[in-house]
Each structure stands twice: as structure tokens, then as C-alpha cells.
Amino acid sequence: MTGAGAINDLQRLTVSLRGGCERRSDCLLFHFTGQLDAYSDKQFNEFVGAQRTGAALPVVIDLSRIDFIDSSGLGALVQLAKQCTTDGTGFVVVGNARVVQTVKLVRLEAFLHLQPDLPTALASLATA
Template sequence: MTVSLRGGMESREGCHVFHFTGQLDAYSEKQFLDFVREGLEGESSPVIVDLSKIDFIDSSGLGSLVQVARQCSEAGVRFLVVGNARVVQTVKLVRLESFLHLKDDLASALQDLAA
């Protein structure tokens, strides 16, 4: 990860949860994509990308989320994004909340996957 983006992954309740802090922007999108794609390689479990601790997201960050969502869709893997107020506002501005299956918090995302 770059200095502006830090992340990790854990298996939780039958899914992969990727969590990030910092900024998801043009400077960090490649590292974000590489990290997530490496974590998903050969996996078929649902995926949650937790951006609740992201300080900033720009169009490049949104583009990288769309790429991961498409990759998951093509592989038949469920995909959800958790965002804070800043992330939610940015995602809704470009009307991607349905495509990214945007959730308010991790508990809601895990509950949605369990249903």
C-alpha cells in the first residue's frame, strides 16, 4: 500500500472483508486493485470492501471499485461496499450505490450476505 492508503484483509462469517484507511485516489488505485485482486485470486466467497475509514475518494478510486465489482460479478461472487458519509456522498453523486451494493456499516453488509 502507498503512504496514503493502508489496508488489510480478513475472513469473517464466510466472506472476505477488505478494510482500508487513508485515501483511495489516483495515487493509490493501482495498489488498491493489486491488493484486492491478489486477495481474491481463486476465491469464490462473498467480498466486502470496507471504506468506512477512508478520508478521501476520487473518480479514480470509484473506477477501481467498479473494476472490482465487475470482476466479482463475472466470477459470480457477491460484492458489497461499506462507506462512511464522505464515501456514500461521492458514490451517490455518480449514482453507483446500487451497482456497488453500498451499505452503511459492516454489520449491515454481513447481515445482507447472511440473508
């Protein structure tokens, strides 16, 4: 289910966060691993922003391999969701149990369009 430009190696964004982007015909698929927190939210925003430049495609943020997310990481996701809404592009977040628990704790699951896995997230974009 991978398209052209599949991610083999993730870029080191900070000591604790790695990320990659796959440009697909139907979306920009971002993969992250490590920690999305106060020490990495700026680099997360810069990386996603740079990849989105000139691409009016829906955004899928795959956080299924994230070990930890804090309020700064949630803030970065909210900011990105708002940008996508303003741009009129779709936005979906895939989370593991830790991410889901944190997002649900602050009741952002609907706003972030939280999905349990990547196939469900991609399917939700197709029906949006």
C-alpha cells in the first residue's frame, strides 16, 4: 500500500524525534517516531510546513510509533489541523494507545480526526 517515494529511513529532527514524508497522489503521509514534546514541536512544525509548501493535498500524520506526546505536541497538531482547515485540505492523525489516551484526555479526538490505524485513516480521506 505504499506509493512512490516510500519512506525507508526517517530524518532525525531532534535527538528524540525522527520523521519522514511520503508524497502520494492522494495525500502527504507523515511518519514520526520518538517523542513529540516541548523539545521537538518547533522542528515538527518546520518539517511539516516545509513538506506542505506548494502541495494542496490532505495531510495524514502517523504517530503510531510515537513513544510520548505532551501538551506542546498536542498544540502542534492543533495548529496543523487549523492550517489544513483554513487551506481546505483534509487532516487525519493515526495514533497508538499512548497517543489516543492523551488526545482523548483533552477531548481532541474529533477535532484531530483521530484514527486507529493507517488503512482506516486513508479510507476516511477518500470518503471525506
